[in-house]
Amino acid sequence: MTHDPGLPLVPRVIDWFAENARDLPWRSPDRTAWGVLVSEVMLQQTPVVRVEPAWRAWMAAWPEPADLAAASTADVLRAWDRLGYPRRALRLQECARTIVERHGGRVPTEEAELLALPGVGSYTAAAVRAFAYGRRSVVLDTNVRRVLARTAAGAALPGPSQTVAEVRLAESLVPADDATAARWAAASMELGALVCTARSPRCDACPVADLCVWRTAGYPPDVHASRRRTQGFAGTDRQVRGRVMALLRSALEPVPLDEVEAAWPDRAQLTRCVDGLVTDGLVTVVPHPGGPDAGPPTYRLPH
DNA sequence: AAACCGGGGAG
DNA sequence: CTCCCAGGTTT
CATH class of the missing domain: 1.10.340.30 (Hypothetical protein; domain 2)
Incomplete structure (x- = not known):
């Protein structure tokens, strides 16, 4: 040194x-x-x-x-x-x-x-x-x-x-x-x-x-080690949100609902996550051209 | 104070 | 597999 x-x-x-x-x-x-x-x-x-x-x-x-x-x-x-x-x-x-x-x-x-x-x-x-x-x-x-x-x-x-x-x-x-x-x-x-x-x-x-x-002091161990917990990622909403965002980033056209749902096996969790993304302003819902009763919406990134 | 929010690379 | 990364916002 x-x-x-x-x-x-x-x-x-x-x-x-x-x-x-x-x-x-x-x-x-x-x-x-x-x-x-x-x-x-x-x-x-x-x-x-x-x-x-x-x-x-x-x-x-x-x-x-x-x-x-x-x-x-x-x-x-x-x-x-x-x-x-x-x-x-x-x-x-x-x-x-x-x-x-x-x-x-x-x-x-x-x-x-x-x-x-x-x-x-x-x-x-x-x-x-x-x-x-x-x-x-x-x-x-x-x-x-x-x-x-x-x-x-x-x-x-x-x-x-x-x-x-x-x-x-x-x-x-x-x-x-x-x-x-x-x-x-x-x-x-x-x-x-x-x-x-x-x-x-x-x-x-x-x-x-x-x-x-x-x-x-001889490198005493971490006193917080027992209280430290890892966040975990697999299976969490964060992973699902990431999947949906990756799908929409790569899409050139609005993505139909069934294709979004194919991105994750747990339907309830996927719906919750997509709703959250919409609330956050990260995803935009495009209603079916014939109206909400005429068919499912598509999803895209916000303009 | 604790939970939530992505993703990848090192060990 | 676990841990960690030039944090911020919300509850």
């Missing part, structure tokens, strides 16, 4: 980041605030490797908020492809429309303005301020939570939900000036993504291994 053992945690991680940052398109010098916002929404629960190609295609199609605001929702949902949680795509388009109507087509800079946008929560608002505008903010995502849990709190993993104490700890570490704070935000996230990983951390490559409380 080339780090200075005398340096505290924050500058060491920042120095490490200068040498080890991934070359991601939303970090390019010619990135826009809109591009950063799009990346942050896509990265909500979707890994970087799957976001990158979708982000490139998305930004080529809709380089500014006004472009996305004017797009067909069906095109938007197809471009979202299989990133998962397609309500995020809807919110991102609503977000673009809000930016056009309320902010003249420019991504706002104030935290309260960002938080008021659809699909933007505390993490995304802080991330946009830091990465798009270089402003000081407390960026606390799953990576930073894990880095702080280990290095400072001595825990194997952070708890299931974010606590006030964690936010305070994170706040206490953020450098005072804008540029360094923004660098720390990116650096701490990157350390969590590349070195201080959840499954098998690469402590041999960690610039702060010698001052990590978790490591010094």
Whole structure:
């Protein structure tokens, strides 16, 4: 390691980041605030490797908020492809429309303005301020939570939900000036993504291994392990919704009811899920041309 | 605080 | 097979 053992945690991680940052398109010098916002929404629960190609295609199609605001929702949902949680795509388009109507087509800079946008929560608002505008903010995502849990709190993993104490700890570490704070935000996230990983951390490559409380304590096990439960996916409504959306994304014409029903064996569950998709605005029902009594409807993505 | 919301790849 | 991923919204 080339780090200075005398340096505290924050500058060491920042120095490490200068040498080890991934070359991601939303970090390019010619990135826009809109591009950063799009990346942050896509990265909500979707890994970087799957976001990158979708982000490139998305930004080529809709380089500014006004472009996305004017797009067909069906095109938007197809471009979202299989990133998962397609309500995020809807919110991102609503977000673009809000930016056009309320902010003249420019991504706002104030935290309260960002938080008021659809699909933007505390993490995304802080991330946009830091990465798009270089402003000081407390960026606390799953990576930073894990880095702080280990290095400072001595825990194997952070708890299931974010606590006030964690936010305070994170706040206490953020450098005072804008540029360094923004660098720390990116650096701490990157350390969590590349070195201080959840499954098998690469402590041999960690610039702060010698001052990590978790490591010094001999890697005590995760105290939340017994309470942690996996979400499960097979057979859930989420899987059924995904099936239906995949079917409609690939369809060039509205899909007849019987073909939608063929996508899942449990009729009651399928009906519930399709109704939910309609309620969410992800699916549109096209009544039978002769009226509801003349025959079954067809289904398509919203225009 | 807990539930809900996708999908894929690593281990 | 389980776990995890640059979370947000709703109840």
